Amino acid sequence: MLGLFRCVRSVPRFSQVQNYPLVTRRSLEKRNNIECGFHTTSPRAAIPPVVLIVLRPVLRVVAFVAGRNFRKWWRSLPKDKRQYYWSKIKENKWNIAGGGGVASAMAYWFYISHLEVEPITGRERFSIVSPKQIQELSQLEFDAICVEFANNILPINHPYYARVKRVANRLLHANKHLPQIYTKTWTITVLDDSKNMNAFVLPNGNIFVFTGMLNICTTDDELGMVLGHEISHCLLGHAGENVSREHLLESIKLVLIALAWAILPSDILSLLGYGIGAGAVNATLRYPYSRHLENEADQVGIHLAAKACFDVRAALAFWAKMDVIHEFDQFDSLEWLSTHPSHKTRHAKIEEQLPDAISFRKYCKCPDLPARDPRQELESFRRSISDSRTFKPPVGVFLTVPDMANSAVGRES
Ligand SMILES: [Zn+2]
Numbered sequence: 001m002l003g004l005f006r007c008v009r010s011v012p013r014f015s016q017v018q019n020y021p022l023v024t025r026r027s028l029e030k031r032n033n034i035e036c037g038f039h040t041t042s043p044r045a046a047i048p049p050v051v052l053i054v055l056r057p058v059l060r061v062v063a064f065v066a067g068r069n070f071r072k073w074w075r076s077l078p079k080d081k082r083q084y085y086w087s088k089i090k091e092n093k094w095n096i097a098g099g100g101g102v103a104s105a106m107a108y109w110f111y112i113s114h115l116e117v118e119p120i121t122g123r124e125r126f127s128i129v130s131p132k133q134i135q136e137l138s139q140l141e142f143d144a145i146c147v148e149f150a151n152n153i154l155p156i157n158h159p160y161y162a163r164v165k166r167v168a169n170r171l172l173h174a175n176k177h178l179p180q181i182y183t184k185t186w187t188i189t190v191l192d193d194s195k196n197m198n199a200f201v202l203p204n205g206n207i208f209v210f211t212g213m214l215n216i217c218t219t220d221d222e223l224g225m226v227l228g229h230e231i232s233h234c235l236l237g238h239a240g241e242n243v244s245r246e247h248l249l250e251s252i253k254l255v256l257i258a259l260a261w262a263i264l265p266s267d268i269l270s271l272l273g274y275g276i277g278a279g280a281v282n283a284t285l286r287y288p289y290s291r292h293l294e295n296e297a298d299q300v301g302i303h304l305a306a307k308a309c310f311d312v313r314a315a316l317a318f319w320a321k322m323d324v325i326h327e328f329d330q331f332d333s334l335e336w337l338s339t340h341p342s343h344k345t346r347h348a349k350i351e352e353q354l355p356d357a358i359s360f361r362k363y364c365k366c367p368d369l370p371a372r373d374p375r376q377e378l379e380s381f382r383r384s385i386s387d388s389r390t391f392k393p394p395v396g397v398f399l400t401v402p403d404m405a406n407s408a409v410g411r412e413s
Pocket of ligand 1: 229233294297
């Protein structure tokens with residue numbers, strides 16, 4: 001059974017938006033059409049994202065077959081015929097270079113004409129999916145999650161549900177002047193799985209929290225930080241951004257597949273070459289971008305929580321706890337090969353942002369911070385884990401934004 005609550009609607013006033021610290025002067029000017037760096041268009045995709053997602057494996061096979069057939073055809077040519085084609089290529093090198101230049105210019109134009117300004121942070125981003133398309137993907141994902149976890153959904157009279165509702169309501173009501181909040185119908189779903197320390201939110205405002213996460217968040221302040229982060233992903237439209245970026249990266253990977261099987265002499269070398277190329281794309285483009293979005297959600301989330309008068313120091317306590325769990329996990333993942341920043345990195349970045357968040361909390365006329373710093377609980381948490389013989393650390397702890405580019409038709413981990 002799903003719980004439902006709607007935010008109180010309010011008309012946003014400019015002064016309220018202006019007071020929000022993450023809105024820069026530049027973004028305000030852009031939002032009010034005072035300054036436009038270059039032409040931007042509304043995000044649109046000629047082909048619906050769901051169709052592109054379904055087509056993705058088909059296109060990979062097409063690229064593989066095309067590349068492999070080209071290699072086969074080239075090898076079957078007699079030597080003089082190959083030399084003839086090489087001489088033709090040399091003769092027309094300027095035409096070929098010109099064609100490549102025009103294609104590159106068109107690709108660049110396509111890219112810049114699909115840039116938009118994210119209204120909260122003022123950051124420019126590539127977007128080829130419309131809000132309506134994201135809503136449809138979100139609904140598909142919501143239905144899939146409800147089917148997948150049908151036996152794990154806690155009833156609305158469960159105390160866990162009441163806790164999440166209390167904390168989420170506090171965040172949403174404190175920030176209800178933001179259009180990204182009051183235009184959505186927010187829902188809460190608590191999933192009963194004590195081994196799963198995750199929480200996530202879908203673009204339509206559907207918040208999901210696993211009981212494992214609730215057990216780790218011992219105070220409402222910590223839960224406020226977690227939900228603030230998740231709600232920020234939703235407000236910042238990160239799911240749509242992910243879908244757009246994935247389509248772009250997939251296009252690069254299709255070219256890599258075709259080239260690897262066309263140029264390299266054997267299937268094994270082609271596979272190896274493609275693996276190295278795809279790994280390089282992930283390590284240099286995909287993962288850093290994903291980590292940037294996580295840091296951005298942390299930054300906005302802590303300000304949402306500050307406006308709701310949570311003790312923002314709890315964010316540091318939470319990530320320090322995650323780091324302790326990670327120590328027991330003894331699994332030292334490489335950050336640059338991960339979609340999420342390491343717990344230590346997140347802790348360090350939040351530590352930098354904490355003074356601003358505390359000042360903003362004061363500015364919002366919140367009561368003074370409690371005398372006891374939530375970080376003081378860390379040692380007792382560490383002891384409780386080391387004393388517990390039954391504690392089984394999770395393989396990974398992530399505050400996730402669902403990978404909508406893949407998940408709508410079958411989620412990937
Ligand atoms: Zn996240």
